[in-house]
Amino acid sequence: MTTFLETNKRYLTTAAYILVALLLLLWLVPIIGGQRPARLIQSTVTGLLVGGVYALIALGIVIINKASGVFNFAHGWMMLFGGLVFYSFFSAAGVSLLAAGALALLTVIMALTMAGWRSLLQPRTALIGVAAFIVLTVLMALPGREWQYMRAIIGAITGGVLVGLAIERFTIRPLIGQPLFAMVLMTLAIAELLNGVTQLVWGSVEIPLQVFAWVGQLGLPQPIRYDARDTLGGIIIIRTELLFAFLLALLAFVAFVLFFRYTNVGLAMRGVAEDQRLAQALGMRVRVILAVAWAIAALLATTAGVLQGGATSLSLNMPLLALLAFPAVLLGGLESITGALVGGLIIGLVQEWANLLFPGTQAGTELAPYLVLMVVLIVRPDGLFGQKRIERI
């Protein structure tokens, strides 16, 4: 008997999985069948759109992990910080030339010195720096409401990049070559630091960010509402701001797939993630690659922060949203861009479907995403799209 079990362990495990899946289906099908089509469609639409936000957040976490192997616990706070920087430029009637110049100068210096301070001494680099400084300063200081979007977007990008580069330069770079755990702990410290800074600068209260006001001004429906009471038994709505977040997540996904597959920096990032010391020995500029990764992640965080802030508001709760993206990251695979997208969408869908099928149980918020994550990790410990790693001990 024991021999039989040992010999056929793989088949038996697969059979057990199939049996569980069948039982689950037998249980769920009647519940699903009892729902009106409009409700099923609505929950699917909502799940995908909310999942798009999770995917965007997950993407930022994966970028850092892909480049450095670090799980960034500060990502949620980077989201809030970026959103608040956007808000500052967006809500003010104008920004002083001095403030814009200071932000631009810091960012340009940090960007140009990714490989070391000596870069500044190269005439070509210095010239690029001066040009970038002037352009950024002018764009961020454009006065008047008609420039508020331009001002806010450039300001948020500049602020986001500065935060990403500063984090890498002053906290992560000194730890290159040290155990990864040290870097992970450092991200926790960064989270606390950003928590303090945001409260110090912007306070603790929620801030409405009406970044989607233009949708209504253009005459676009907000939300898109489809009255299908006669045909599907209900109303279906699509919230415009979430649709934008979703489309942006898709766009970011395509861009990063291409980036990692076809650009030198992208390929180098993958190499650095494999082994920082080896990559350095092979002549890769590990510092620059890490800095670029953190800048990209900060930009993604800023984007997610602005979109989420526009969909709800900018509040100190926002970083908690990143916690909901963690299952998405693990589900998809820690270093997989595709995994981040698919994981985000699955988590969003599971939440909404659980809310729909089990009303009054909190299954959607508290249970279902983690249950799915657990099951997937049991079946595929590296996530749906994660790389299989074999540790030789």
Added chain:
Amino acid sequence: MRKLSFILILVALLVAILPTTAQEATPEAAMGLPDFIQHTACEVDLTGETIPIYHLGDLSGSYAFITQPLLAGLADAIAYYNAHGGVCGAQLVSNEGEHYRDTGGARDQAQAAYDAFSSLDDKPDLLVLYASPDAELLRSQVAEDEIPVLISAGSVPGLYGEDAATPGWIYASNPLYADQLGAFCNYVSENPDRFPANPTIGYISWPGAFGEAAYTPETISYCASKGVTIVDTPEYFLPTATDITTNVQNLLDAGANILYTNSLASGPVIVAKTVVDLGVEDEVVLAGVNWALDTSVGLLSRTALGSDGLPAVNGIIGSLPFRWWSERDQPGIALINEQADANQRRPQDRNIAYLLGWGIVDTYAEIYAQTVNRVGSLDAVTGADIKETIDSMDYSPLGLYHFNYQGGATRALPDNRIAMMAFLNATGDGPATSGDDAMTVDLPDGTKAFIPILIPLTDFAPAPDLRPGGADVPAS
């Protein structure tokens, strides 16, 4: 930023001048408090001594919208009372780190903060908490340490224990959340013309001790006895939720035509926004706990407008168990308005919690005056002495609410009234009927701020006692 500050101050002034019944602030005595503040006469001079106001709670998490203005209210009130003679000569103090701590809403942080305070050589005689989860966490500990606690509102387990029959050391100034829902059901029952036929409440809230506090078997049976059904599948969403369409549709499918929320700040806003997005705002009435009527809700809702152009929370009905900013014929409210103006408090600070901050300070003054008179000196005061005072006290702090725990029999003040949130009209003399009719303030980001007002719909009356085994719980 200057322009933004100017506009915010302008909004603040508009909020302050809302009522047509405004009157001049009560003239103050040169040194003492105004005449309408009738504290017990001091028999012991406490000049040179200090009375610390210890408090702990979530100053940076989900509750920050409420708790930050509480800090502002406490600070302004402490400064005012100290400038007017303090408490029998003693100065009130509350310094960050030393006397109050931010827990960020984390249970472990709340425990750590409490441990720090309770282990002091001179441990607090009295403590202020902000939230139901902290009250539930610390209930047995404060009883053991004999530290009475003041809190704005609480859950049954926090105030009366798991058996709902053991009054502890925590005293709430608002009716229990369950009692507030019961009071709302009374209002629905007595005003059927304002609500859909067969009124059915869908309970939708944040998860946790606060959000779930009003959904109890007692409220369900009480409301049923009043002809109001509560759907038996409550819906809960996280404060971070981006879209709660599915939750709201679940309740509508279950027959709900009233949505009641025990959340605050963005919580009621997202519920209202979803109702508008679904196009059912004419079919569904919004209602909520006292915090759902807060200024913060009205200000946040400018991002979610209804089909009438007014913020989606326009018309939300809920509890208002204290005097409100607009009731300036009340000298206490007039004083608070005057001080908020003097301290240039922003519109978002002029909320429930700022009022409660003043109420707490005035309550402290009365409690200590009575207790010191009884025990002879400030040094001799213990938590047990303070509790004895609270149990027997009959006092109205600045006229905001009536402080009377019926000889120690109860732990939550029962008086309540029902009110509705509206937005000021363009002429400043009543509620707006549409966005075009509303008074708005242009903000630098190109959007408009609406000015929330609260309209009391009933007079003060005791809320039903809906603790398990409470006097008003229908016999099953």
